[in-house]
Amino acid sequence: MKLDLLAIGVHPDDVELGCSGVIINEIQRGKKVGVIDLTQGELGTRGTVEARYRESANAADVLGLHVRENLKMRDGFFRNDEEHQLKLIQAIRRCRPEVVIGNILHDRHPDHGRAGQMISDCCFLSGLSKIITRDEKGNVQERWRPKHLLHYIQDWYHEPDILFDITEVFDQRMEAIEAYRTQFHTSVNSDEGPQTYISTPDFLDSVVARARMLGKRIGVKYAEGFISEKKIGIRNLDALILNET
Numbered sequence: 001m002k003l004d005l006l007a008i009g010v011h012p013d014d015v016e017l018g019c020s021g022v023i024i025n026e027i028q029r030g031k032k033v034g035v036i037d038l039t040q041g042e043l044g045t046r047g048t049v050e051a052r053y054r055e056s057a058n059a060a061d062v063l064g065l066h067v068r069e070n071l072k073m074r075d076g077f078f079r080n081d082e083e084h085q086l087k088l089i090q091a092i093r094r095c096r097p098e099v100v101i102g103n104i105l106h107d108r109h110p111d112h113g114r115a116g117q118m119i120s121d122c123c124f125l126s127g128l129s130k131i132i133t134r135d136e137k138g139n140v141q142e143r144w145r146p147k148h149l150l151h152y153i154q155d156w157y158h159e160p161d162i163l164f165d166i167t168e169v170f171d172q173r174m175e176a177i178e179a180y181r182t183q184f185h186t187s188v189n190s191d192e193g194p195q196t197y198i199s200t201p202d203f204l205d206s207v208v209a210r211a212r213m214l215g216k217r218i219g220v221k222y223a224e225g226f227i228s229e230k231k232i233g234i235r236n237l238d239a240l241i242l243n244e245t
Contacts, residue, residue, distance in 0.1 A: 003032045003066065005023070008100060009037055009115075010111045014037075017154070018152030024172050032066045034065060036095075038078065042074075046182045076111060093143070098147050102149065103116035112155075151226060161228045
């Protein structure tokens with residue numbers, strides 16, 4: 001399936017926390033959207049790999065995704081090397097997205113930055129015809145380079161280059177995040193292990209607070225922010241979103 005948007009996260013729940021508002025917005029606009037999780041999140045303190053698959057499937061249903069897959073790289077120990085790059089290039093060429101949204105380039109969790117750089121590298125390398133990858137039937141894949149790559153903001157704050165209004169889909173966004181019941185504090189949270197940085201009520205409060213803060217920047221209630229490695233151009237003034245304050 002050719003996708004309009006491919007969101008990539010090194011851990012299941014990364015895309016929900018980072019860009020699920022934009023995902024929902026685009027699906028409601030009739031776009032085809034998929035998610036690739038690079039790892040199974042097996043080093044997470046709470047829950048199990050099996051639970052993470054159930055939770056990511058539930059979140060996918062909330063988001064309305066057209067496809068979600070897991071590349072099963074090693075959580076915490078994957079490398080931005082040829083072996084892992086070829087696996088991601090193969091996935092990008094299979095999905096042929098116009099836009100990719102991926103992990104941030106620098107963050108508290110070392111997996112985030114390493115994944116963000118690998119995603120950036122692979123979006124470029126996927127467009128080189130002399131890099132050979134094959135599909136599941138053994139056929140050589142055609143090269144494909146997404147038109148745009150954005151990085152969602154994660155734990156550490158980065159000044160965004162672009163902000164998206166997610167006010168109308170915010171409740172659905174939070175429902176997708178809360179599908180990870182073993183990870184985050186919810187009303188039906190089960191005892192899945194010791195308390196962690198992200199399992200306290202304060203963490204979800206901070207998720208809401210950031211969306212409010214970014215929304216205030218553009219005169220709306222809630223927004224998500226993104227970093228672009230290249231300048232984004234527009235064809236005419238009609239492409240500008242004018243916010244009344």
